[in-house]
Amino acid sequence: MRRIAKDERTRIRLTLNGRARSAETEPRTLLSDFLRYSLGATGTHVGCEHGVCGCCTVLLDGTAVRSCLTLAVQAEGRDVRTVESLAAPDGALNALQQAFQNHHALQCGFCTPGILMSFTDYLKRNPKPSEADIRDVLSGHLCRCTGYAGIVSALLEAANRIESR
Amino acid sequence: MKPRPFDYVRPEMVDEAIAVLAEYGDEARVLAGGQSLLAMLNLRLADPTVLVDISRIAALDEIVDHGDTIEVGAAVTQSRLLAWPRLAEKLPLVAAVLPFVGHFQTRNKGTICGSVAHADPSSEIPLALAILDGKVVLRSQRGTRMLAAGAFQQDMLTTARANDELITAVHFPVLSDRRVAFREVARRHGDFAIVAVAALMEGKGAVRLGVGGLSGRPEVRSIASTNGSATRDAVQQMAAELEGYDDLHASAAMRRDLLCRLAPVVIDEAFRCAA
Structure with a gap:
């Protein structure tokens, strides 16, 4: 049984974007803060810190979850993927990212990392989503710039491209 | 905001979890999916001394078909039950309500039993359990008891769970009339x-x-x-x-x-x- 006292800093090990990473932290540290402050992976954004805005969404063992509603210690030993994992090492955008660029699906870009990670999971489970399916999953994200129209077009295009490969 | 400091324990067996609950009583909070509890910790609406993380107890991560009831363990997420192949056939009402529970991203981590434990008066899973006349299984070192949903949820965020008890599962009855x-x-x-x-x-x-x-x-x-x-x-x-x-x-x-x-x-x- 894992036991950590409240003021005890323990080393948390996990796999981040395919690489073994670790840092010392307290039990109360949120996964979102652990990624940003302890591991320096600042692509994951933090908006509301109570699970509503969706900016902090990451993949935990391949599943899209809120990193602000997850403790770092809960991700111990598990596989975490963030927006930094999407582009190729040479910086080439993946199909999902490219579709966002094509459709002007972002303005300030604050909400974008979370949306990209949600749909990285969702499009694997449902490769042929309807617009209604997309809007349903998108309801877990708040975008204050775009009005969502560009995001929906981008996701429809991305689904087509990924499916036709 | 960020949570106040707390001790963290992550048992691998139910017996370990209920031993911690027996030791700490109302100073402990059970963490399963955390989709309500983590928000409450972040907002400092909850301030436990110790957090008991039951999400890695394998014995609680099971959906069991007993024929006349479906048992859903305390670590089973909402999206896992939603993806269970027999859901629409066995529990059409649960299949109808689950898409309304939070969002895709929160259902991936939030649990069925956690929603029952949280006991929000307008939340969908406790409503489904109540109308189906389902049951809640509570375990402590004193033994195991099964409460009807109507006896379990008493008021807003208030249930009959004693401080040393762990909800290990809920049972949804399978009805012959599927309308x-x-x-x-x-x-x-x-x-x-x-x-x-x-x-x-x-x-x-x-x-x-x-x-x-x-x-x-x-x-x-x-x-x-x-x-x-x-x-x-x-x-x-x-x-x-x-x-x-x-x-x-x-x-x-x-x-x-x-x-x-x-x-x-x-x-x-x-x-x-x-x-």
């Missing part, structure tokens, strides 16, 4: 419902109506007729009895009005449901 319907009114899809209404057909011409968002817990009534003025009268009487409550989202009068408008539609949908 069901569900609707809710919310500000935004995935938000907590202002009013939620579920209906189950009970043999010829009778219906069981379950209502969330009108009082501190889900309310269930049997109504002898499924259409016409008798049904409307029964729904109006239920609205008057339950009264409703005022909050940021809706007044008590609006909640009563929503129930009176929504319930006949839901009853009619259940009646026509050919499933």
